[in-house]
Amino acid sequence: MKNYQNPLTLGYYPFPETSIPEHVERLKADAENWLDNDYTFLTDSERRLYKIANLAYTTIRMLPHANTSYERMKPAVRWMVVVTVSDDYYELSTRDEIKDAAERVRAILLGADPLPGEMVFFHQYAIMRDELRAFMPDEWMERMAKDMYEYLLFGIREMAAYTATGSLPNTAIYSIIREFDVAVIPFMNFVECEIDFILPKYVVDHPVIQRIRSLMGKIIGFQNDFYSLEKEAVRGASKTPCDLIRVMEKEYELSFEEACREALRLHDDCVTEFASLQSALPDFGSLNKDIENYSLYMGIGIQGLNTWYHLDTLRYKPEGYQDIEKRDTLISKNSL
Amino acid sequence: MSKSKNKNLKRTMKIVFVPIPSYPWPRVLSPFAEFPEEEKWFREDYNFLDEETRNRYRKQRLYDFVFNMWPLTSNPEMMRPILRCGYYHTIMDDYVGIMPLDELKAFTDRTYEIMMEEDPQPNEIGIFHQMAAARKEWVANGMPLFWIERMAREFKEYFTYGVMEETPFKLSNTYPSVGRYLLIRMYSIGQKVFVNLTEAAMGQALPVHIHDHPVMNRLRELQSMIIAIQNDFASIRKELATDNETLNIILVVMHEYKIPLEEAIVESLRIHDEMVREIDSITACLPDFGLYQKMVEDYIYHVKIMVHGLNAFYYESGTKRYTQEGFAIPKYGTANEQSLDLEIKHVECDYWIKNLKNNNKVV
Numbered sequence: 262m263k264n265y266q267n268p269l270t271l272g273y274y275p276f277p278e279t280s281i282p283e284h285v286e287r288l289k290a291d292a293e294n295w296l297d298n299d300y301t302f303l304t305d306s307e308r309r310l311y312k313i314a315n316l317a318y319t320t321i322r323m324l325p326h327a328n329t330s331y332e333r334m335k336p337a338v339r340w341m342v343v344v345t346v347s348d349d350y351y352e353l354s355t356r357d358e359i360k361d362a363a364e365r366v367r368a369i370l371l372g373a374d375p376l377p378g379e380m381v382f383f384h385q386y387a388i389m390r391d392e393l394r395a396f397m398p399d400e401w402m403e404r405m406a407k408d409m410y411e412y413l414l415f416g417i418r419e420m421a422a423y424t425a426t427g428s429l430p431n432t433a434i435y436s437i438i439r440e441f442d443v444a445v446i447p448f449m450n451f452v453e454c455e456i457d458f459i460l461p462k463y464v465v466d467h468p469v470i471q472r473i474r475s476l477m478g479k480i481i482g483f484q485n486d487f488y489s490l491e492k493e494a495v496r497g498a499s500k501t502p503c504d505l506i507r508v509m510e511k512e513y514e515l516s517f518e519e520a521c522r523e524a525l526r527l528h529d530d531c532v533t534e535f536a537s538l539q540s541a542l543p544d545f546g547s548l549n550k551d552i553e554n555y556s557l558y559m560g561i562g563i564q565g566l567n568t569w570y571h572l573d574t575l576r577y578k579p580e581g582y583q584d585i586e587k588r589d590t591l592i593s594k595n596s597l
Numbered sequence: 598m599s600k601s602k603n604k605n606l607k608r609t610m611k612i613v614f615v616p617i618p619s620y621p622w623p624r625v626l627s628p629f630a631e632f633p634e635e636e637k638w639f640r641e642d643y644n645f646l647d648e649e650t651r652n653r654y655r656k657q658r659l660y661d662f663v664f665n666m667w668p669l670t671s672n673p674e675m676m677r678p679i680l681r682c683g684y685y686h687t688i689m690d691d692y693v694g695i696m697p698l699d700e701l702k703a704f705t706d707r708t709y710e711i712m713m714e715e716d717p718q719p720n721e722i723g724i725f726h727q728m729a730a731a732r733k734e735w736v737a738n739g740m741p742l743f744w745i746e747r748m749a750r751e752f753k754e755y756f757t758y759g760v761m762e763e764t765p766f767k768l769s770n771t772y773p774s775v776g777r778y779l780l781i782r783m784y785s786i787g788q789k790v791f792v793n794l795t796e797a798a799m800g801q802a803l804p805v806h807i808h809d810h811p812v813m814n815r816l817r818e819l820q821s822m823i824i825a826i827q828n829d830f831a832s833i834r835k836e837l838a839t840d841n842e843t844l845n846i847i848l849v850v851m852h853e854y855k856i857p858l859e860e861a862i863v864e865s866l867r868i869h870d871e872m873v874r875e876i877d878s879i880t881a882c883l884p885d886f887g888l889y890q891k892m893v894e895d896y897i898y899h900v901k902i903m904v905h906g907l908n909a910f911y912y913e914s915g916t917k918r919y920t921q922e923g924f925a926i927p928k929y930g931t932a933n934e935q936s937l938d939l940e941i942k943h944v945e946c947d948y949w950i951k952n953l954k955n956n957n958k959v960v
């Protein structure tokens with residue numbers, strides 16, 4: 262562990278790197294404002310932690326299109342803050358609680374209103390839904406509602422079964438759970454806000470588009486695992502970590518270095534398959550140009566998030582670790 | 598790939614050994630062996646085929662692949678609609694071949710309607726009459742409507758994401774990437790439909806939320822891809838010898854990695870065996886399905902038997918489906934076989950690994 266070298270260097274992926282628009286700073290102020298005024302259950306230390314994570318930059322690195330407006334990106338940043346905070350929160354919840362949350366999020370995105378005393382997450386989702394309604398159609402919102410439900414049910418809920426007991430799944434099962442757990446499948450629906458093009462249902466349902474979404478989930482999930490290890494190398498782990506490297510180490514009885522290599526191979530296979538599907542998309546007739554652009558921006562999102570880890574966040578740096586240490590003792594009290 | 602005939606070379610023709618895929622799963626034998634009702638179906642519902650084609654189907658012994666894939670059913674009332682589906686899906690697959698797109702779309706829509714609820718007109722093709730009869734038998738034997746709807750939807754996907762996606766590659770004699778190929782074959786092999794018959798054979802359908810769990814989706818994807826590769830191994834000779842048949846894993850791998858036939862066989866088997874292992878990994882680490890845990894385990898057991906049983910059918914039952922004698926002639930396109938400058942021999946996997954994998958200098 263001491264010698265851990267994260268293989269994901271800046272510009273690692275075979276996708277374009279782009280600069281990000283200036284409205285990111287305005288969005289950053291928004292995110293901090295929400296953390297201060299809406300997420301009142303957080304302690305000051307936790308709040309500071311989410312601020313230095315720099316979640317507006319996460320969002321815009323993944324959605325960097327130059328011609329996208331501030332208004333279109335605002336709900337995406339709102340999503341990023343809710344999901345990041347609630348991810349940590351649900352980590353300590355039971356299977357039933359997570360299922361209830363999944364159903365509630367779906368209901369709210371489909372039009373239900375949160376109750377006055379309900380958790381801030383649901384209120385934020387309702388505001389996001391109303392912001393998005395100004396420019397996104399119902400069909401898109403229904404897809405978002407379904408993807409959020411599946412992220413919580415098949416990702417967070419299945420992963421909690423392992424983190425709660427400290428056991429590890431095997432690689433086959435981990436790859437499936439991680440794809441949902443990392444929340445990138447719902448998030449990447451925002452690419453359509455970004456490029457101002459809505460994928461018709463028959464296009465989304467096509468196996469090639471489904472596979473691109475699924476591979477993106479795996480790539481971003483595995484990518485995050487490599488950065489989490491970097492964080493642990495400095496911080497140490499407070500509980501048994503569940504990541505691709507640990508999973509492969511145990512299942513195939515590998516040394517840590519061998520497991521890192523195997524995990525990178527699996528990650529790289531996903532990237533290769535992603536790029537090969539991108540380069541020969543099915544024939545969608547008059548929509549071909551738009552679908553190409555969509556798949557191009559999916560790849561840009563992968564590269565962009567990698568850039569964020571390197572340049573924009575302290576979430577994985579020593580300054581952030583110390584706060585995380587403190588937070589781990591605080592959050593269990595708060596969650597009650 | 599050279600298809601030229603050279604009589605002088607024939608005596609010293611190169612032999613390429615192709616391993617028969619093997620499975621760490623049980624092989625179960627069906628209580629059924631014969632199926633006399635086949636003649637009645639051929640006479641009444643498959644009379645749109647000419648006598649020669651019907652003869653070819655007789656040689657294929659289609660009932661035998663059905664018995665091999667669903668051997669755990671001893672109830673003839675449940676076996677009949679499964680047999681019907683085995684026949685109409687196989688014959689339909691040959692029939693649509695490289696049908697023009699407009700005609701294929703109309704055929705797809707009609708299949709959906711018939712599978713969902715409509716009765717065919719007396720003058721409509723017998724495939725639809727068989728399909729409607731099977732649907733009624735399933736419903737009469739307790740299969741729920743959500744399962745019927747799933748069958749209808751997956752037939753539609755078989756055409757849309759399978760057959761229709763294959764056509765451009767066949768018409769232009771070009772190759773998809775390996776990744777893309779597997780996505781297409783996953784649908785065109787027809788297993789996404791056939792795997793549902795497992796529930797008919799069990800006499801109960803998986804609840805929707807269990808069936809749609811991503812782990813179960815992955816299981817069925819793997820099952821489809823394994824059977825597609827298995828089918829590609831069994832039919833490689835036919836595909837080497839036929840025009841417009843670029844869609845075989847071995848040929849796609851040869852093309853993508855620019856490697857000779859022998860090496861492509863090694864790589865294709867590796868892809869196949871990795872998928873077999875992944876099914877066992879999934880089985881070893883299933884999510885908590887609560888009340889339905891036992892049912893899911895039983896379902897997966899059936900799925901493994903299907904894979905093993907179909908493979909056995911190719912090599913043990915004496916089917917002529919992939920020999921010149923047994924080719925079905927599609928409504929469009931040609932099944933004319935050309936001579937090859939090599940000979941294909943299927944051998945047991947263990948024997949192949951021990952003796953031939955190295956001799957071909959491909960490791």
